[in-house]
Amino acid sequence: MEREIRTTSDGSKTLYINDLNENYHSHHGALQEAQHVFIDNGFNLVYDYEINILELGLGTGLNVLVTIDEFMKTDKNHIIHYFTIEKYPVNEEEVRELDYAAIFQKPEMAEINQRIHSCNWNESIEIIPNFFLTKYHCDFFELERIEMPKINLVYFDCFGARVQPDLWEKPIFEMVANKMKMGGLLTTYSSKGSVRRILKELNFNVEKKAGPPGKREMINAIKN
Secondary structure, three states, X not given: OOEEEEEOOOOOEEEEXXXXXEEOOOOOOHHHHHHHHXXXXXXXXXXXXXXXXXXXXXXXXXXXXXXXXXXXXXXXOOEEEEEEEOOOOOOHHHHHHXXXXXXXXXXXXXXXXXXXXXXXXXXXXXXXXXEEEEXXXXXXXXXXXXXXXXXXXXXXOOOOOOOOXXXXXXXXXXXXXXHEEEEEEEEEOOOOHHHXXXXXXXXXXXXXXXXXXXOOEEEEEEEO
């Protein structure tokens, strides 16, 4: 896939795929979107001592970074296990040009960002104390075969249905639901009616919430 770096409205950068005419993040603000959807309406709503997070997919690594940034604001006495899937990883040059470490007010973020992208696949790596990252280099539909503990929190951050409609249909949500514990939270930037109906069919309690800048609504869904 041919990709180029673009700057979004909040000054943070994203990747753009020419062939798909698709950004990895909202052009209204990559950082704002990640913070609103996955932290304010995700991570900060889960209070378990041990939190297992599943992200589809890793992409530029921004969601991992904002989660670590938020985790570092806590007493860090709890434990995070972060699992993420990516079929087309970013390369070293893209990591440098995205320069995500610069958008955080923590000098250690440069090393943390480098560790996220350079650590081995299919291994649990302690990125910072009590924050463990496991990356899987595979297709989302291979999720079913991956063994992981029951998931408390899902960051459903696939490309939009316009370019990858199969990632917003029932089979993928069934696989995700099977990985989640009862009471687990799924959060996504999407607010599609078809997605809400699928999640309700899978016995989720679905709530429409205010979306990030440039988007009216998003979805939170609790597994019953």
